[in-house]
Structure formats: structure tokens, C-alpha cells
Amino acid sequence: MYFSLLLATVVLLGANIPVEGTYNNVPILESKRHISSTPKPEPIDVTELPLPPVTANDEEGGCTSDINSRGTGCIGISPNLQNGNFLPDGNHVTATLNFTGAPAAPDERSIYVGQQLIVVKVDGSTFPNGDAWKCLTCGVPAQNMVGSTILDAYPQAFHDGKRVLVGTNIVDCGLALLASADCTPDKIHIYPIRWNVQSNGTGPGGNIRELRVHPDNVHLGFNAFTLSGASMGEFSYFGRLVFNPSPTAGTPLTARYDLVNVTMLFNPNQTVIGADGDQLIFNPNALRVGEFRGFTGRGNEITYLGQPVESCNFDVFAADLTTGKVRRITSDPGYTDPIDVSPDDKWQVILTTLQSGRMLFLSAMRGVPPITDLITSASTGSVRNNGQRRFFQPWLLDHDGDRGSYIGQLINSAGDGSPGSINDPNWNAGADPRWSPDGTSIVYFQNLVKAPACGGQNPLPCPNSTAPGGRTSRLMLARLTSRQPLPAQPVTPVSDEVPWGIPYVPGSSPPSALPLLEGNYTLKGNVSGTAHASFTLDSTKSSISSVAVIYSNYSDDGINRLNGFENVTATPVNLTLIHLDWFSDLTSTGKSNSTKVSSPDGFHLEIDQLYNFFNANGTLETMVDGVIFKQPPNGA
Structure with missing residues (x-):
């Protein structure tokens, strides 16, 4: 199966990966991110609830x-x-x-x-x-x-x-x-x-x-x-x-x-990609809530799926309710979305596609600023699922998030991967995993893949359920057996006011979520080089329809340099379906060497945000240090 690409190494559980951070040959983190001490793997006992x-x-x-x-x-x-x-x-x-x-x-x-x-x-x-x-x-x-x-x-x-x-x-x-x-x-x-x-x-x-x-x-x-x-x-x-x-x-x-x-929960003065005159501004620390996902354990921060700060990389962030200070929790090249934070704020359980490798043809090249993402995110984010087949599994992560050699610990790693086992790859997690009040257990649920995400014309076979009665959903309990129960600590009610947000006025129209950039701009790398970007608006002047970027020795970290181009045009088919015409020829050289290349006639993607069935013509491939990551087959 396609999603078995990385499964063989999922038992790493924070094993000794190089400090710069790789997972199956994919760079995990930017090298300048602070490297703090990391926890060791702990015993986890997973059982199914009745x-x-x-x-x-x-x-x-x-x-x-x-x-x-x-x-x-x-x-x-x-x-x-x-x-x-x-x-x-x-x-x-x-x-x-x-x-x-x-x-x-x-x-x-x-x-x-x-x-x-x-x-x-x-x-x-x-x-x-x-x-x-x-x-x-x-x-x-x-x-x-x-x-x-x-x-x-x-x-x-x-x-x-x-x-x-x-x-x-x-x-x-x-x-x-x-x-x-x-x-x-x-x-x-x-x-x-x-x-x-x-x-x-x-x-x-x-x-x-x-x-x-x-x-x-x-x-x-x-x-x-x-x-x-x-x-x-x-x-x-x-x-x-x-x-x-x-x-x-x-x-x-x-x-x-x-x-x-x-x-x-919107700050109109902050955006990841913006402009000052003809200069493009890239602010990876901007407070830009993509979708609200919850609160931290003590309630001082919100958690959310943020606007990408690396191209095609979907991560969860936290922002202080009072100050608006942003904290990036994940930066791995998978799609991370559901999250729940422990009652003491020291741990979080996340659901991510990292172990499946599904997103890597899009995200394995690291350090690309999210310029084309202004029009591609709705579609590329939908690659995370294939209809009723989800590619999420639960991971345990400490407060500081993935960094260096630490990518967290896969919660359901024990098992032989056989049908019905706790790490059977055909059983995938659904939102939301939840902590127990004492911080010693986590509950989550899983669904077994079923047609049309398998069988028929789909190249992936449909498995038989081993659950009672042949049901295709199960409720799972993960016990962190070495932990001591946390004492109960009531949370004091917070203020109604969120200083960095906009008080909602009933009947008012929502603001524009993204800047309507038009024309030509230049983004300067933090260390070297430039990215020259051109934006075109649609006929109604209400949204960006195309983005073209040329990179010349662009580098934000001084370790890798980016050259080449990407050119994407987005054409709405309906409210939830966008047709993308994508041409890419990018090269990153330095500590890690990678390419991201479309086929000569381009990569053409249509994927409905509500159903997530992958459908593409042409190819888009990313190669990292000789390892090639390909898109999934249509319908898979």
C-alpha cells in the first residue's frame, strides 16, 4: 500500500536521528530552531474499549x-x-x-x-x-x-x-x-x-x-x-x-x-505573507489562525491549524489569548491537525500523517517560503485524506514540540501491524484525541478504511474488520503506565476580551482573510538571495488567481540555498473544488540536496475539500538526497 512507505520506520519513537532532524531522509526541522532537551520514549498500553x-x-x-x-x-x-x-x-x-x-x-x-x-x-x-x-x-x-x-x-x-x-x-x-x-x-x-x-x-x-x-x-x-x-x-x-x-x-x-x-480570532495587522511597497514580507511568527482547534490545558492559549510557514507544510500552533504570542508546536513535513493539550500544559497528543508519507511529494523540500500557498493551501491540505481513508495516527509530543532528533512518540506503535492490531495501518484516527483529567490516559477513536476509498477501481484492497460484529469504528484507550496522576487544579475563568482579536458585531461582514496582492514583488532571504513573485487577481478582483515565483540563491538559514521557479494558477470549479495548474522546477542545495519538479506538461490537481478524493493529471515529485517521493495514485 502507498501509505506503507514510511511505516517500516515509524517505530523510531524519537530514535537517534541527526541533530538537524531527518525522518526517512526528509529534513524535519529548520536547523536554527532551538534544541532543548527531549524526553525518552515511555511505556504506553493501548486497549480497545467496549x-x-x-x-x-x-x-x-x-x-x-x-x-x-x-x-x-x-x-x-x-x-x-x-x-x-x-x-x-x-x-x-x-x-x-x-x-x-x-x-x-x-x-x-x-x-x-x-x-x-x-x-x-x-x-x-x-x-x-x-x-x-x-x-x-x-x-x-x-x-x-x-x-x-x-x-x-x-x-x-x-x-x-x-x-x-x-x-x-x-x-x-x-x-x-x-x-x-x-x-x-x-x-x-x-x-x-x-x-x-x-x-x-x-x-x-x-x-x-x-x-x-x-x-x-x-x-x-x-x-x-x-x-x-x-x-x-x-x-x-x-x-x-x-x-x-x-x-x-x-x-x-x-x-x-x-x-x-x-x-x-483574527489580527488584521499580521499575515505570514504580506507586502510593503514592492517588497514581499515573510513573517513566520505572524498570528494567523487558519482553523481553531482548542485550548491548552490551563486555557491560557488557543491551539490552531495555522497558515503554512513552509510551503505545503501544515502545522499546529498556539497563541496566547492575552498577548497573542505565537508558538509553533509542530514542523514535521506531515499534515498535523487535531491536538489536545494535557491538563498541566506539559504534553500534547497530536494526530499527524507523518508516518504515512502521504504529504511528502509536496512538503519534503524544506525551507520554501509559503508564497504559492496563498492559492494552493485549500487543495494541498485536502491531500491528507482519501475520502473515508484517513492517514492520521496519534503521537505524544512534549510542550516544546518536535525539534532536532525528537519527533515525538507514536502512541500505538506496539503490535505487528496485522489486521485488527493496534497499529494496523488500515485503522486510522479521527479527531479529537483527549487527555484524562489526571494526565495518565488518552482516548481516541479509529475508522477502518472502506469503499470507495478501497476496492473496485481503487488499487487498494478493502480489509475485513476483525472488530466485534465486523464494525468499522473502534474506541481506543492509551494508558501512560509510568506516569503519576496529576492533582486536580481548577481553572480560573479568563476574560471575555481577546486584545489582539476583533470584537464581533452581529450583522457585520467578515474581513478579507488574505492580502490581495497584485503585481510584482521581491522577497529577500534572511541570509542571501531573492524570490521574485508575481501575483494576478481574478476577473472580479476578489481573489488571487495565479502566483509565479523565481528563486535566486534564496536562503533563510544559510545552510541550504533555493533556486528555480514555481508557477501556479487556481481556477474555482465550485465553492469547495479548485482546479490547480502547477509548474515547478526547484532545486535546494547545501546540507541537504533536494528537487521539486513537475512533469513537462505540469501537475494538474482537482480535489474537493469536502471529500478529499485525490485526482491529478501530470506529476509532481520531490527528491531529497536521492530518495524520491511521488504523489499517490488517483483515488488512493
């Missing part, structure tokens, strides 16, 4: 007593699983999944249907009925969930153990702890979350996504898409959650949580 029994029959009544004798429901082979975080006791984790095959009402088992929120035991014990899991929202009365939406994404328990944010709702069991016998469906209320986007406060709220609860349990971060002409954009926001028992304006007119004092 889930409801599986029925292959999704039809009404398909969940029979033979499959579940307790009458507490079944899930399908593909249950739409999403792990959440731990309850404050550390003995339960939240998750959402889809129940199916329930008999019709008035059978008491009819409540086990649709997307629901559950809690799962992690200590090997069971609930009083003998199940290791409990459905919290199955059977909630209709009058207790007016205005609520699907319970499908990122469940996050509050510190009181009585509430869980899930999707764009808060599930609340009143005075009862969620995992207790006192928490019954009739006591649960599901309250919608509303973000007002109208100047007069009327109508439905704005569409929000990727919600993350701040550790103070008072504030919330989220993302929202924007539409501008033929382009789709995204901004991130921070606001206070306020319970509104009797709203008088805006829909739904039911008890709900309102987002107030909202700030756009």
Missing part, C-alpha cells in the same frame, strides 16, 4: 434479543462513532454513535435509535445492568429537547460531571451526575447553542462548527465558514456561554445557551 453490540440489519427490529439480551440497543457496522473526553472522575469517557435496528414503539427498546450520546466505562467495570456503556440521550422526552440539533460531533464533558457539549448543543442532567443511576432520560434536557449574527437579534443563529469548551467551562471557541464570490473561507471565534431560560428574540425561542461577547 461499545454496544452490532447488528448487520439496520431495518426496524434488526436489533434482536439474540444480539442484545438486555434490550439496550445496537449499533450498525458503520456506527458514526466520535469519541469525546473523560468525565471528571476519569473512569468514563463520552462518545456519540448511531443506534440502529430498534423495534417500533411502543416497545421500550424503540428509544435506542439515531445519533446518541453515551458514556463508556474505562476501568473494566460495568453499570448496574451489566453494560459497560450507558446511553444518556436515548429516550429523552421531546419537550426536553426543543430546538436541539443532531448529537454528532466533539462531545466534551464539563467539570461538573452533569453537562456535555455535543454538536451545537449542551446535554444537561440537572442535579444528577451523568454516569450515576440518578441520571435518567426524563431528567435530561438538550439545549441548543445560538450565536446571534443579525443586527436586530432576530432569526436563526449563525452556523457554527468545531466547537471546543475552554477549560474554565465558561467560554467557547468555534469556527464558521464564510462565502465570498466563488470562494469559501473560515474564521475562528471566542465567546462566553450564557444560559438563557426564556429568550424573547431570535430562534429557537426556547431555553438555550447564547454566545455573547464574541471576538473574531
